[in-house]
Amino acid sequence: MTKKISKTGIFIYGFEGKPGKVLGLDEACSSLGALGFVCFKCPSSFFPGEMNDFEKFLKKNKLSKVVVAGCGLRIKEPVFRDSLKKMGLNPYLITFANLNEAVVACGDKSEATKKAVALIIKAAKWVETQEPVEIQKVSLKREVLVLGGGIAGIETALTLAEGGLSVILVEEKSHLGGGAAEVGNLKNWTRDKVETLKKNERIKVILSSNLVDLRGNAGGFTVKIEGAQELTLEVGAIVVAVGYEFVLPVWKLGENSKSLIIGQKELEKRLVSDEKLSQRICFLADLVDEDLKISTRALLRQALLIKEKFSSDVICFCKDLKVSFNGGELLYKRAREAGILFFKYAEKPEIKFLNNAVEILLINEDYPHEELVFESDLLVVGEKMMPGKSFEGLAKLLSVDLDLNGFFQEDNVKILPTKSSRKGIFFVGGCRLPQNIDETLSEARGTAGEILSFLSKGEIELDLTSAKINSDRCILCLTCVRTCPHGAIIIDQEEGTAKVVPIACQSCGICASECPVMAIELPLYTNAQIIGQLSDVVGEAG
Amino acid sequence: MTKRDFKPKITVFYCEHSGLLSADMAIKSGFVYPESVRMIKVPCSGKIESIHIMRALEEGDGVVIYACHKEACQFLRGNLRAEARLAYIKNILKEISIEEERVQMYYLSPSNGVKFTRTLSTFYEDLKSLGPNAGRAEE
Structure with missing residues (x-):
């Protein structure tokens, strides 16, 4: 003994x-x-x-x-x-x-x-x-697939190419640029970015195409792309940078009052095309999305632009102005100085449609609680930012999760904001959460850095602490495949057993405890070890 | 053994990402929890198998599982698996007429020493009033 x-x-x-x-x-x-x-x-x-x-x-x-x-x-x-x-x-x-x-x-x-x-x-x-525990060397593919040709995807692709990886950028639409290309002050900047992207030799752009199939795991994904071109590629990592959608809140409107109310995105289009705008304009913010500062920024910028260009009367109704972005306070100050009026509301103002104008009834929050009536030629409302229609299908394809609002769920909101639950798959920009352009850019660069440190060596040394499946015991019930949160278990058809992919496994042990035939063991936490801890040893109190 | 002298033996399974850190925090803050507690570290509460809990009940009087808060599991669904398994075990305990309260699960954030100590002490007191575990193996 x-x-x-x-x-x-x-x-x-x-x-x-x-x-x-x-x-x-x-x-x-x-x-x-x-x-x-x-x-x-x-x-x-x-x-x-x-x-x-x-x-x-x-x-x-x-x-x-x-x-x-x-x-x-x-x-x-x-x-x-x-x-x-x-x-x-x-x-x-x-x-x-x-x-x-x-x-x-x-x-x-x-x-x-x-x-x-x-x-x-x-x-x-x-x-x-x-x-x-053994150590295994795994070779990694030095190509990256970027889904989505918006500003998030473009910036990620450019940073990756700068770092020496080759990038395949797949865009659903027939043009690049995404939402940023439609915004007035970002239009030229986005166009320049797209031009540099197209000139880059390391980046291959595929337009009007979609990801249709994904196999394998981090370091060696096999992806199939369909659309304008049909391709099968091998990539080491995947970046999801698809965009979200804007939806206007639903109003019951008569035919002649439809032109009186527009969304911020529609207003942006009119501003870009230099259309003459009416003299009295009201903004109604925070109606649907109270916690996103992205619409506050757009509101302040648009209001200032209208005031400067057409010297119209501009009034803004809001619940809370969120100025926690770069230069937000300054923008608000400039808007106030330019003569834009801001009113705070607690309950949604009553809106009446007259023949050629909108009447807005607002109860003033401050003492005395008087009723204020405004008349305006145009009412601009903030849109709701909704997950794109493709999100659900894409999440299923990548076997990652969506959050409660239907956006892509990051692995850890605080410390791993761009990683997904699967190794080698990353989320950037608006597919995770609608956000301002500077946040998106820093996120894109951060993700690119993460991928560079993962792939640039071309191979990785792994400590095999991942779960191990005893192939003699495995009955192919697929319980482990279903319960694995990281998509790390595959079925080996030739040997007739489930297998753990070491690079994707994060050693959580969920499969080990779910397996009905006890075929799976976690090397650092075996059953024998845990049960051994339960019995008394010499000198133990109690 | 009178009820007063009875020192319940508790097995704690804690998740590396919350329970372990909370226990550390409790110690650093100088909180005192019952001594007849044995701690077993697991990588995720989802790793705790039914057999571990049943064996722990054979050896002791009660089992506590510390898991991360729901929707805050490092491995997404580990704590939900643990919860489901606990419900299953409570059913078994009911069938063999052992008190269900001998197995408890608490959700912790990674540095909640206060809740860690409080729940453990309350559980200890509860076990004291329940008395020794009838299913415990004779020594």
Whole structure:
């Protein structure tokens, strides 16, 4: 019994502050030694010294498996693993015992030490059954598919091409530029971008086409494109940069009043084509989308432009002006100075259609609560931004999720905003959330950077910590394929078994617990290891 | 053993992305939770299998699962799988007439030491009033 255990070394490092006082580490060391472990208490908790001691300890005792015990180990885990790698050992034959638990649980010193010993023995038990994790090299395709030729797609493609990857840009429509090409102040800039894109040798543009089929996983997707050209390509990563749609709120309008009310997008078209606009114009904002600042920006810009060009009377009704974008405050100040009036409403103003004008009744929020009546020749309302019609089909094709509003769901809203739940698939721009142009651009560049760091080497070294399927046990019930949130499991037709694609697997273990025949194991969390933790060990309290 | 001396043995399965960090936070903030608790780390609450929970009940008096909040799972649906599995286990417990309350699941954000300590302590007190687990294997 003792012989078997003696292969495992235990490395305890010293503590400062409360843990050092509460735990009797020397006693712990000697009682562990009595159980047949090779035990070492590191005097310093200072990083470089600690690692030297650690390496010396391993060399001296010729250990291959080790338990590191201490407090606050989570940040240090990779450092210890690196150290093992440097010494030519497998970096996964190590476990970490968090002695914080012992510190908290007990007030009594001897009891706390007992608990600490129990924790260390459990960790040793865990590492004893740990198999070494292999390392595999996977080659990656250095091509990227960008879906959508709007400004998000263009910027991503340009940055990727600059980084040395070749890009295939697929656009549904027959022209590039997307929504930005229709906006007055962005028109020329977008046209220049499209020109540089077309000149770039590394970028291949395919217009009037769609993605129809996708197979494989990150680093080696096989995609089929249909439309103007029929193509089958192999790409390493996919960027989704498709656009959203504008929908005007529904109004019950008579025939002759239809021309009195338009959306912001329609107004933009009239402004671009230099059409003469009427003298009295009212804006009604925040009617449908209260939390997006994109329409506030458009409103301020359009109102200022109208005021300057036609010196019309411009009145804006809004719930909240959202000026948290670049230069927003300044734009608002300029609008106020130019003589544009802003009124705040809590309840939707009453709107009446007269013969050739719109009458707007608004109850003033401020004291005294008087009723204000405005008459206008044209009412401009903010549109609702809706997910595109193609979103649902595309999500199904890519096997990624849509959020509650029907936009593409990012993996983590805060820290991984452009990654999807599948490795190698990215979301950029309005397909994720309608946003301002500068946000879209920085997102596009960020995503391109992410893809460059992933693909530019052409191959990747993977630690095979991904789930493993026992092909003898697999009954091809497809449970794992359905439950895998990352689309990492494929069916091998020749061998008649399900297989995990290591590059796509994120080692969550959901498939392992769902498998009805227990054919799947997670190498770092095997069933035996978890169940082994449940039984009592020497000295455990309770 | 009188009810007063009874120290319920609790097994905690916690998800690396929320429970583990919350437990760390609880320790850093100096909160004290019951000592007869053993913690087992899993990569996602969806990894906890029925057999793990049943074996834990054979060895102890209660099981707690700490998962990430709904719609905030690192792996999208892991916590929902865990929830479904818990419902299944509660059904089994009902059939073999063991109190359902011995298995609980709580949702945590990644640094909620307060909720971690509070739920664990309440659970401990609840188990104390329930008494020893009838299904626990004889030692």
